[in-house]
Ligand code: FES
């Protein structure tokens with residue numbers, strides 16, 4: 027057993043864990059934060075995506091002990107103190123979900139993805155690697171979101187939601 | 199034009215005509231906020247004090263008997279509570295034999311009485327379950343259980359067994375083969391013909407939520423949280439297996455993280471979680487690993503199919519032959535109707551349809567989105583395209599020349615069929631006339647461009663559903679029915695229907711579902727749930743309005759005195775005699791009568807009620823079957839790009855035009871139709887379960903090795919519904935869950951044929967097949 031101090035959604039939590047416990051299991055089974063989902067436990071589906079210091083990670087591939095002291099944000103925390111994150115509303119409006127099981131991961135991943143894009147990180151479909159910030163085309167969104175599987179096939183609605191949210195953010 | 203009126207006519211209500219205020223509107227789904235905030239709790243997410251965790255041990259041989267189990271290593275792991283095996287498990291009643299009088303008897307995924315037998319029937323069958331304080335301890339200990347076996351010979355290779363296939367039986371629920379005229383002779387005599395063999399691999403549902411169960415015993419009462427598509431089947435099955443009265447079992451399933459058929463039957467994980475809870479006296483949760491799902495839950499059968507078509511030079515079909523071989527498991531499985539659509543799609547003069555089966559020592563197969571038609575349309579619609587090439591005819595034109603006026607195999611009437619309209623509209627929207635027929639004639643830079651079409655077809659069903667509706671004096675309405683929500687948006691759709699039927703705002707209606715304590719709903723299968731619930735819901739709303747009117751007439755002073763139900767219109771939260779006529783609100787009626795609510799029920803969950811419901815269902819089914827052929831259909835249009843150097847196929851454009859009857863919620867219907875197309879894209883291009891032909895072991899049991907479509911694989915999908923109600927279905931609904939996956943793989947293969955000149959007959963269309 028090791029003692030791990032996690033900081034999740036702005037709150038501190040101290041847990042006694044076997045060192046092999048994943049961040050995902052720590053969130054779901056120990057902290058009761060079941061909004062983060064387990065679709066494969068192998069890094070293949072993205073359902074477990076959370077933000078660590080604003081960067082998206084697959085929490086099933088992360089050991090909880092490695093994330094001591096990092097700022098973890100899960101779907102339950104993305105709205106901060108607000109009534110809801112505008113991307114959540116955009117998902118509902120654009121029907122970017124069906125069963126909802128991939129949705130937490132899609133939303134957290136999209137927030138991390140937009141930050142990466144905003145920081146000028148290219149993707150496999152970015153045409154000019156040296157240009158200042160690639161335009162956020164639908165192809166860019168699709169490429170960058172391809173680590174998040176949706177078996178219900180809500181992909182069109184998810185892309186619509188992300189595009190709409192990103193455009194609204196750019197307006198601000 | 200074949201949508202000749204065939205049903206008795208009467209004055210349709212505003213709900214039926216869609217002139218109400220809610221039905222037809224693209225409203226947001228009511229559980230959208232719960233699902234986007236993480237608040238929605240799925241089966242493995244219900245906390246219980248003292249919860250223990252379980253993990254499965256899977257057989258490492260294919261067929262055999264267990265000769266010994268060494269659990270010492272597992273038992274020594276700190277936190278382990280029990281290692282349950284056939285040596286120490288309490289007896290369970292075996293799964294019941296199938297009977298049409300008890301639909302719940304269909305629930306068993308397999309006939310194996312897990313942990314009550316030393317026999318192993320497939321590679322991966324559960325042979326032990328470990329229960330521990332934490333999920334880590336259970337998983338770790340499960341890996342330490344040592345099992346020895348005496349191996350027995352096993353039959354596992356589908357391709358090798360094809361020649362030993364036996365004819366598939368038909369039943370009330372499943373049609374077998376068909377024969378009209380002499381198709382083989384007509385084929386031999388036909389001036390133009392094709393005779394092709396197709397294969398499809400096994401596929402897996404891969405709902406993103408792996409199967410999970412949380413089981414809590416309280417004495418002889420059992421509560422189960424489970425992502426199931428059939429609450430009633432699961433409840434009845436568990437009651438029988440564990441020897442407790444049905445009323446003692448409660449199944450709670452408000453959210454199901456995708457299912458697609460894979461959560462219809464009761465599989466090992468569920469039964470063993472309940473067993474583990476019984477043995478340990480603790481609430482137990484078992485969330486299967488992704489690999490555990492592959493090992494213990496069936497997938498779609500592989501198939502080998504022959505389609506042979508003979509035609510005159512003008513394209514008139516003289517012969518249609520479609521035969522199939524599919525697989526079931528030795529201990530169960532659904533015989534798939536791969537030739538189903540071939541009974542209905544083309545007016546061939548001579549038809550021969552035959553379905554054969556092989557039984558393998560494998561986990562039993564199970565329904566997966568459009569069992570039968572999804573793989574059957576691949577073969578049929580590919581062959582039709584190939585015939586169009588042979589005839590030098592446009593593939594849409596060939597289809598239209600053979601569009602039947604009546605059901606080809608038996609001359610029954612179609613309740614409704616708008617395939618011509620779907621193709622006409624689709625061709626225009628897609629720009630089909632810009633297609634040059636010559637293979638390889640369309641390019642975009644280095645890419646070869648291909649355009650393909652195929653028909654979609656799925657039979658429409660209606661199941662029994664018990665529903666209650668309660669209207670309160672404050673104007674709120676509660677609809678209660680134990681149906682299932684796996685992403686289809688059922689609660690939203692039923693709220694829309696109830697709102698219009700009662701003339702109240704959509705927001706006033708709350709729908710309770712996903713719980714066996716509610717009136718029994720239909721299973722989520724056969725694309726039948728929405729129509730099935732709608733039928734009973736509409737009837738319940740009529741009853742409710744009738745009793746409210748009776749209340750009004752009994753009390754003095756109501757403007758509704760002397761009015762009959764037929765004169766009245768439900769709107770503005772009450773009953774009114776016509777648009778301008780007198781009337782009053784439900785609240786006023788209830789207040790005058792001194793009541794705070796009124797309720798109506800359709801169907802009953804008493805023993806007699808259930809039997810009556812099932813008999814009524816079977817007799818309606820058989821009566822309907824005699825009179826009409828009912829189905830949803832559609833036309834897929836797809837554009838692919840093929841890299842001539844690498845054989846890579848990208849889907850670049852999609853349009854589906856569907857005849858799914860009335861559309862209750864355009865937003866959710868479009869989502870569901872798109873979802874089927876996405877699954878079809880995977881089926882066509884990347885998905886395939888690989889089975890080791892030596893031992894039947896699945897070799898790619900995970901999402902890293904079984905490739906479902908990702909964002910980058912899916913272009914914007916244009917979906918259009920004709921939105922014309924079917925006169926024989928409740929509210930005119932034909933069901934949307936499955937039709938859109940049918941035909942997709944053929945449309946892609948046809949587009950690839952157009953791009954490259956190559957006909958790929960073995961799914962998936964991977965680059966190696968194009969080089
Ligand atoms: S659960 Fe982490 S990627 Fe699938």
Ligand code: FES
Nearest residue numbers: 124128176177178
């Ligand atoms: S909404 Fe079901 S998996 Fe994405």
